[in-house]
Amino acid sequence: MLEKIGGLHYIDFKRMRKNPVIVDAGACMGKYIEIMNERIDKPRIFAIECDMENIEILKEKDFPNTVINEKALMGHRSKERMIYHKYVGLPYSGSVGYEKTYLKKRLHGKCKEIYKRLVDTFAINDIFSEFGIDRIDYLKMNIEGAERDALLAMTEETASRIDQISISIHAKIREDLEASPLKESAGVDILDRLNDLGFNASKVDRRLMYGVTEV
Numbered sequence: 001m002l003e004k005i006g007g008l009h010y011i012d013f014k015r016m017r018k019n020p021v022i023v024d025a026g027a028c029m030g031k032y033i034e035i036m037n038e039r040i041d042k043p044r045i046f047a048i049e050c051d052m053e054n055i056e057i058l059k060e061k062d063f064p065n066t067v068i069n070e071k072a073l074m075g076h077r078s079k080e081r082m083i084y085h086k087y088v089g090l091p092y093s094g095s096v097g098y099e100k101t102y103l104k105k106r107l108h109g110k111c112k113e114i115y116k117r118l119v120d121t122f123a124i125n126d127i128f129s130e131f132g133i134d135r136i137d138y139l140k141m142n143i144e145g146a147e148r149d150a151l152l153a154m155t156e157e158t159a160s161r162i163d164q165i166s167i168s169i170h171a172k173i174r175e176d177l178e179a180s181p182l183k184e185s186a187g188v189d190i191l192d193r194l195n196d197l198g199f200n201a202s203k204v205d206r207r208l209m210y211g212v213t214e215v
Contacts, residue, residue: 009166010210020137025073050119074121075153081118124150142168148185159197169207
């Protein structure tokens with residue numbers, strides 16, 4: 001049964017194996033990690049997060065069963081250091097590889113400052129070797145516009161080893177993508193791409209896609 005958790009993402013807890021492997025790409029401050037630990041017995045959780053403030057919060061919370069990966073998940077430009085932009089004073093976590101021009105236009109004069117730093121990245125198709133796992137029971141993805149790049153690069157073989165996927169869509173960043181290192185993914189239709197990869201996917205909310213691999 002599909003269930004909405006944390007106010008945004010969807011999951012079917014009944015599909016979970018014993019001690020499931022969960023990857024939280026864009027873990028932020030750990031809201032979904034906390035839910036998973038409460039709802040699932042002894043999950044194996046891998047939290048991907050590149051914002052230093054969020055990483056420190058994750059470490060302070062010291063979640064059980066959780067490994068923190070201090071990188072950004074990408075698609076085509078694997079193992080390449082990219083620029084992370086953070087809008088200080090606003091509740092937005094930032095971006096990798098491009099600036100959010102739509103935010104700057106909409107919020108002109110409201111943000112205190114923007115800081116940038118280089119972050120390490122790894123590719124979606126290297127996700128199993130990165131964590132030493134063979135399957136993912138649930139992949140939650142909220143990676144600030146890089147989801148198109150990750151899905152465009154994802155192979156059918158990678159997709160076949162992911163049971164459930166829940167993706168937050170950043171629909172207003174195509175202008176940024178077209179002028180960024182991720183420009184080749186700007187035109188990707190996320191729902192079509194998920195289904196092409198073999199997921200039985202649908203749009204379940206205004207800015208969320210959910211899919212499962214067929215058993």
